[in-house]
Amino acid sequence: MAKGEGSYLYDTEGRRYVDFCAGIATCCLGHCNPIVVDALCKQAHELMHCSNLYGIPQQDKLAELIVNDIIGIPGRVFFCNSGAEANDGIIKVARRFGHRRPAADGSPRYEIITFLKSFHGRTLGSMAATGQKKIQIEFDPMLIGFKYVDFNDLEALAAAITKETCGIMLEAVQGEGGVNPVQPEFLRGVAELCRKHDLLLMLDEVQCGFCRCGETMGWKAICPDIKPDLVSCAKGIAGGFPMGCFWVSNRAINEEGTELSSIMNAGSHGSTFGGTPIACATSYAVVSELVKGHYAARAAAMGEIIKTTVEAWKLPCVEGVRGLGLLRGVGLRKGSFAVPEGMTPAAYVNSLCMKAGLLACPAGPDTLRLIPALNIPEETLREGLDILRGVLEKLA
Numbered sequence: 001m002a003k004g005e006g007s008y009l010y011d012t013e014g015r016r017y018v019d020f021c022a023g024i025a026t027c028c029l030g031h032c033n034p035i036v037v038d039a040l041c042k043q044a045h046e047l048m049h050c051s052n053l054y055g056i057p058q059q060d061k062l063a064e065l066i067v068n069d070i071i072g073i074p075g076r077v078f079f080c081n082s083g084a085e086a087n088d089g090i091i092k093v094a095r096r097f098g099h100r101r102p103a104a105d106g107s108p109r110y111e112i113i114t115f116l117k118s119f120h121g122r123t124l125g126s127m128a129a130t131g132q133k134k135i136q137i138e139f140d141p142m143l144i145g146f147k148y149v150d151f152n153d154l155e156a157l158a159a160a161i162t163k164e165t166c167g168i169m170l171e172a173v174q175g176e177g178g179v180n181p182v183q184p185e186f187l188r189g190v191a192e193l194c195r196k197h198d199l200l201l202m203l204d205e206v207q208c209g210f211c212r213c214g215e216t217m218g219w220k221a222i223c224p225d226i227k228p229d230l231v232s233c234a235k236g237i238a239g240g241f242p243m244g245c246f247w248v249s250n251r252a253i254n255e256e257g258t259e260l261s262s263i264m265n266a267g268s269h270g271s272t273f274g275g276t277p278i279a280c281a282t283s284y285a286v287v288s289e290l291v292k293g294h295y296a297a298r299a300a301a302m303g304e305i306i307k308t309t310v311e312a313w314k315l316p317c318v319e320g321v322r323g324l325g326l327l328r329g330v331g332l333r334k335g336s337f338a339v340p341e342g343m344t345p346a347a348y349v350n351s352l353c354m355k356a357g358l359l360a361c362p363a364g365p366d367t368l369r370l371i372p373a374l375n376i377p378e379e380t381l382r383e384g385l386d387i388l389r390g391v392l393e394k395l396a
Ligand SMILES: *Cc1c(COP(=O)(O)O)cnc(C)c1O
Pocket: 081, 082, 083, 084, 085, 087, 119, 120, 121, 122, 171, 175, 176, 204, 205, 206, 207, 208, 234, 235
């Protein structure tokens, strides 16, 4: 690829593609959006990086915006560079919480329950948290302290909690694992189990957050009344600039009123590049545009177009459209078309789309994921869907 413009990408040969991949759900305002480019360039001329030894106003401003307008629950934010780092951060907070709130016999709690088909990243911590064997092959032994349970199975989850458990971690909509939204009653049940057993409710909003699913955060599109303790963010947070963060609630963890967010004190975590002036200024421009421009509502409306359009084709190879807002998965019916050896159906269809001028991406073996920019014009959305239709009709 050589050049981007809105929801189009151009390769080195000058071929144009409709982009339903958007840098894997990162370029939420399209490619080379002047709002993003101007913020980035302006900050580059002033100060790019100075380390976290000094306070910078860009970080304070952005943290305030994220706490007030995105998360909406009092808390603090730590800035890092990626989703995996954000998840490692919340895993560290959960482990420290397990020390401050030990088991009845005084031993620290350390175990975190996550879910099958989840994806949390590629670092040693976030990979261990990921409930997919294929991500872990030949990197074992894994970091200890993770247990995987079937997604949306409350009984199995309740049975998995032990005296070592300190947290439950999940995506509101599993992205990489096949675009599987959490059921509202399940999410409510998770929150109740957390309260009952003094566990942290840890949400990985890396892919489903920042307006992608039709609300500012993915969980709010499903079950807005729950209150997470820890939230990890990245992907769309800075419109394609590398950036991540995790949010920690200010809620009290004991009778003395110790705030959860205070258990990570200066020196307990850090990042040389986390939250640089240039990353924060860029992210601030993106997030304030997302909020001001009501992009969450727009994502919901555009996502409906994807769902109703694709389902109206009534193609035998399509098994429905899952997901919320502009995080959509087209289910590909097993055995309904021939797939070249060594390829998954999703990877095969994705490669055909690319040849036809549409960029998407697989999510698991049988799901084609559509995650365009949140500001994709309706016309471009329909242009991309027409290409998809051509590809799927030929298959069928
Ligand atoms: C992409 C993703 C990650 C990892 O983010 P990186 O920036 O690639 O480290 C973690 N969790 C979820 C849900 C993701 O989609």
